[in-house]
Amino acid sequence: xxxxxxxxxxxxxxxxxxxAAVVWAVAAVLLLxxxxxxxxxxxxxxxTPWFALWFGGDVPISEVxxxxxxxxxxxxxxxxxxxxxxxxxxxxxxxxFAHGDYLxxxxxxxxxxxxxxxxxxxxxxxxxxxxxxxxGLGQSRxxxxxxxxxxxxxxxxxxxxxxxxxxxxxxxxGLVVAVAMTVVVALVLDRFVYRPMRDADGISLLxxxxxxxFMLRYLVAFVFGNSRRIVTSxxxxxxxxxxxxxxxxxxxxxxxxxxIIIDLHEVTLVVVAAVLMxxxxxxxxxxxxxxxxxxxxxxxALAQVTGIPTERVIKSTWxxxxxxxGAAGYLLVLSQGGLGFQTGWLLLLLIFAAVIMGGxxxxxxxxxxxxxxxxxxRMSLIWLQGDLSSFARPTAFALMILILLxxxxxxxxxxxxx
Amino acid sequence: MSExxxxxxxxxxxxxxxxxxxxxxxxYGDLQVLSGVDLxxxxxxxxxxxGPNGAGKSTVMKSIFGLTTYMGGAITFQETPIHELPxxxxxxxxxxxxxxxxxVFAGLSVRENLEMGAYILDHVPEDQIRxxxxxxxxxxxxxxxxxxSLSGGQQQMLAMGRALMLDPxxxxxxxxxxxxxxxxxxxxxxxxxxxxxxxxxxxxxxxxAKEALRRCDRGYVLVNGENSYMDDGDALLADEEVRQExxxx
Numbered sequence: 001x002x003x004x005x006x007x008x009x010x011x012x013x014x015x016x017x018x019x020a021a022v023v024w025a026v027a028a029v030l031l032l033x034x035x036x037x038x039x040x041x042x043x044x045x046x047x048t049p050w051f052a053l054w055f056g057g058d059v060p061i062s063e064v065x066x067x068x069x070x071x072x073x074x075x076x077x078x079x080x081x082x083x084x085x086x087x088x089x090x091x092x093x094x095x096x097f098a099h100g101d102y103l104x105x106x107x108x109x110x111x112x113x114x115x116x117x118x119x120x121x122x123x124x125x126x127x128x129x130x131x132x133x134x135x136g137l138g139q140s141r142x143x144x145x146x147x148x149x150x151x152x153x154x155x156x157x158x159x160x161x162x163x164x165x166x167x168x169x170x171x172x173x174g175l176v177v178a179v180a181m182t183v184v185v186a187l188v189l190d191r192f193v194y195r196p197m198r199d200a201d202g203i204s205l206l207x208x209x210x211x212x213x214f215m216l217r218y219l220v221a222f223v224f225g226n227s228r229r230i231v232t233s234x235x236x237x238x239x240x241x242x243x244x245x246x247x248x249x250x251x252x253x254x255x256x257x258x259x260i261i262i263d264l265h266e267v268t269l270v271v272v273a274a275v276l277m278x279x280x281x282x283x284x285x286x287x288x289x290x291x292x293x294x295x296x297x298x299x300x301a302l303a304q305v306t307g308i309p310t311e312r313v314i315k316s317t318w319x320x321x322x323x324x325x326g327a328a329g330y331l332l333v334l335s336q337g338g339l340g341f342q343t344g345w346l347l348l349l350l351i352f353a354a355v356i357m358g359g360x361x362x363x364x365x366x367x368x369x370x371x372x373x374x375x376x377x378r379m380s381l382i383w384l385q386g387d388l389s390s391f392a393r394p395t396a397f398a399l400m401i402l403i404l405l406x407x408x409x410x411x412x413x414x415x416x417x418x
Numbered sequence: 419m420s421e422x423x424x425x426x427x428x429x430x431x432x433x434x435x436x437x438x439x440x441x442x443x444x445x446y447g448d449l450q451v452l453s454g455v456d457l458x459x460x461x462x463x464x465x466x467x468x469g470p471n472g473a474g475k476s477t478v479m480k481s482i483f484g485l486t487t488y489m490g491g492a493i494t495f496q497e498t499p500i501h502e503l504p505x506x507x508x509x510x511x512x513x514x515x516x517x518x519x520x521x522v523f524a525g526l527s528v529r530e531n532l533e534m535g536a537y538i539l540d541h542v543p544e545d546q547i548r549x550x551x552x553x554x555x556x557x558x559x560x561x562x563x564x565x566x567s568l569s570g571g572q573q574q575m576l577a578m579g580r581a582l583m584l585d586p587x588x589x590x591x592x593x594x595x596x597x598x599x600x601x602x603x604x605x606x607x608x609x610x611x612x613x614x615x616x617x618x619x620x621x622x623x624x625x626x627a628k629e630a631l632r633r634c635d636r637g638y639v640l641v642n643g644e645n646s647y648m649d650d651g652d653a654l655l656a657d658e659e660v661r662q663e664x665x666x667x
Contacts (some may be wrong), residue, residue: 288537291526295534298523305483305517306580307509307538 006109023054023402038064059382062243062258065376069242073266073335076273076373081282081328081347082354082366084321090297090361091317092194094205099325100348101216105185106326107333107343108220109232110178111162112151117152117170119157151229152224153286153339163237164264164334174273175330182326195311213345219224221341228340232265239263247256276324277367284363291317297361350377350393353400360411368411372399426458434494436619437482437513437588442491442501450467450489452643457623459588464614466651467622467625469640470663475623476518478640479590480622483515484508495659496587509538514581518592518623522575524566528557531565531576535583543583550579553596553609575609582613589613591622595629608634631655 014021036056037044044054070261085099156162157170164171187213194196242260262326284290292313304310332347333339354373358365373396380395403411429435435458459465467475480486480495493501495511504513515549523531528550532550536543551558554575560568565576574594581589587600594610607629614620624630631651633636635636638648639660654660 041491288533291530292537295530296521297523299520302517302520302523303534304486304505305515306534307506308504308534309537346540368557 006210010199011114020406021408030383034059034064038183038380053134053263056288060257062260064379064382066258066260067381069260069262069266069377071378072371073269073374074378075371076270077328077335077369077370078347078350078354079367079375080276081325081351082329082370083179083277083363084325086355086358086361086363086366087293087297087317087321089355090363091293091300092205092301092314093267094202094209095352097209097348098189098213098216099207099209099351100344100346101213101220102182102186102322102325103329103332103344103347104220105329105340105344106178106182106322107329107339108153108224108341109181110326110330111333112153113149114162114170114174115153115157115231115407116147117173118162118167119147133261141255153229154225156231156233163233163235164235164268166235169340171268171334175327178326178330179323180326182322182329184320186322187315190318191274198314213244216347217341223297224341226341229357230337230340231339233409234263234337237263237265244359265335269335272327272331276327280324280363283320289313293317295349350396354395357400357410359412361412362412364411369400372403372411429458433445433460434458435463436496437621438494439478439482440494440634442493442551443489443590444477444486444491445489446486448453450643451486454491454646455640455643455644457638457648459619461587462614462617462619463636464611464620465620465622466627466630466637467621467636467640468631468637468654468660473640473645475640476592477643479515479592479623480623481506482590483513489495498535499666506538506551509584509586511585512587513590514584514586514588515590516577516592516594517616518596522566522568522573522580527562528576529542529561530563531580532583534555534582535642538584544660546583546585549585550582552577553582553612570597571599571606574598574606578609578613578636582618586618588619588621591620593623593625595624595626603629 022110033055037059038061040058041056042054042058043056046053046055078233081099081103085103088096088099157167162170162174178354193208193212194205197208240262242262243258282290289295292303292308293316295306296310296313296317300310303313329344332343341391350373351370354369356367356369357372358367358369376399377392377396380392381389384391384395385402425622425649437455437457437459442455443450444458454665455478457465457467457478460647468479469475477486481488482500484503484507487500492499495508495513500508500511500513505515523534526534529547529551532547535547547578551561556572557576557579561571566571568576577596578589578591591610591614594608598606603626610618610620610622611633619636622630622634633655634651636648637651637654638645639654646655649657
């Protein structure tokens with residue numbers, strides 16, 4: 001009886017919104033399929049006119065967890081970078097298309113500094129070199145290294161590239177510089193481009209930002225060249241096979257199937273991103289500046305009437321948004337290794353997807369959206385094997401469209417920066 | 419009290435109020451809305467601006483608060499010229515302003531809204547928050563709630579509370595009864611009376627002109643962006659022309 005009633009209710013809901021029913025059905029099939037894959041049940045092939053279809057299969061749980069982890073890693077970067085875009089959207093009321101290139105600027109400036117420090121042999125050696133060069137006393141260690149090709153990221157330090165194990169100081173200083181440089185660039189651009197058009201409409205600002213995007217991107221290409229390069233090395237980088245660790249700790253699970261490799265760069269990324277996000281949360285909820293930012297996102301005219309110094313808050317918004325974006329750029333490169341002048345631009349679409357999915361203007365939504373986008377683009381690889389794997393990115397966008405169809409104002413719909 | 423409203427817009431004997439608007443021209447961008455407006459509010463006085471829709475009543479308040487394009491004339495508040503100051507500095511001078519619409523930060527809690535009202539101070543003035551809570555006890559009950567979830571009347575109280583956070587010498591209210599249920603309108607006017615009784619000067623624009631004129635000390639009649647005359651509230655209420663044109667006979 002009970003079951004009948006449930007089926008009845010389900011059918012009625014399906015008739016009311018057939019679209020939702022289809023989506024739920026597909027989701028259910030995928031979930032069942034995933035479970036079947038995990039326990040190793042395989043059915044099929046079912047012949048269709050175009051290709052043969054299998055249900056279930058054999059996917060070790062380690063692969064699923066591994067994909068989920070890499071989804072979290074990329075999701076953390078997207079989430080971090082989305083915050084800045086979301087902040088400028090809600091407080092300045094425009095979609096900043098140069099946001100991705102802010103990220104590129106952060107990545108390049110941070111890594112250039114990391115290269116120099118790692119190349120010369122640490123911060124102490126760098127200080128010594130600078131002091132010697134300025135005073136003219138002592139030997140210059142820089143004589144042994146080609147400073148120009150280090151700054152321009154042409155020849156890697158330590159023969160292979162920097163990493164957090166061999167040159168932790170270089171990485172930390174690089175991260176700080178990435179944040180600082182992005183902030184400086186954002187403030188300068190605001191002063192000379194966006195501030196003169198503060199009262200312009202969103203479309204004009206958007207188009208101006210596209211101009212800024214091109215300018216930044218090709219400035220970076222001009223200085224650093226247009227080749228994509230690998231800047232990190234995995235030499236001696238600590239990593240851990242979580243699958244083995246788990247089966248070692250819990251022997252009754254049997255021997256490990258497959259492996260889940262987590263390296264220190266990924267852990268660094270996730271930890272730093274989480275700390276920064278938590279810090280931002282505290283700032284927005286507990287501090288006077290954060291409350292003023294939320295107030296301005298809510299109602300700019302009223303903020304002005306209330307005596308909130310709007311220009312100062314806007315400056316802080318750029319500072320925080322750009323700082324987080326610069327950090328995201330640096331950390332992205334730390335975990336992925338590759339860096340090119342289009343790095344941020346290519347990521348921008350995913351960042352926009354995260355912001356839109358989370359509900360434009362909501363920073364918590366942007367963080368959640370980033371995680372969903374990251375997870376979707378990686379987890380979909382469970383089904384998209386072989387040639388199909390290039391559809392992983394489109395899958396993330398498809399999911400975004402689905403979410404927007406059912407929740408037009410985003411996951412955190414309607415909730416502004418609060 | 420005169421039988422007819424005097425056709426004068428200035429106070430007798432060249433007297434000046436704590437707020438003195440003289441021959442003010444103002445508008446938005448290139449569009450001039452106000453021309454030659456004179457207006458005074460004495461210390462502790464309760465003044466209302468009445469007039470037909472589109473006469474520029476709200477624009478007068480916005481201009482005093484530095485939110486329009488200044489085109490000429492002078493505004494002084496407690497002897498300081500304020501007509502070229504930005505809003506955040508006018509707040510420093512001691513004027514609080516409650517706009518008509520969207521006058522609370524919907525996403526912030528009630529308490530956070532009040533804190534924003536005292537943004538220009540270095541520290542949150544707890545005693546002032548206490549005073550606002552004492553005046554509007556419902557706000558204390560709802561202090562952690564998002565302002566957007568309050569009823570219209572509660573939002574109006576919160577907006578006033580926010581404007582009172584700096585204990586201003588002059589409180590400007592734009593249509594405080596707009597959107598309120600009829601039984602709440604009287605209560606709102608009572609609260610404004612009490613704020614005025616406690617020594618704060620009040621300048622108000624009201625659509626509910628009869629009630630506003632009944633309660634205020636003086637009223638200004640504004641037509642087409644120019645003020646034609648002023649008189650005691652009761653005198654304006656009794657004035658045949660005013661009755662005909664703005665009070666529905």
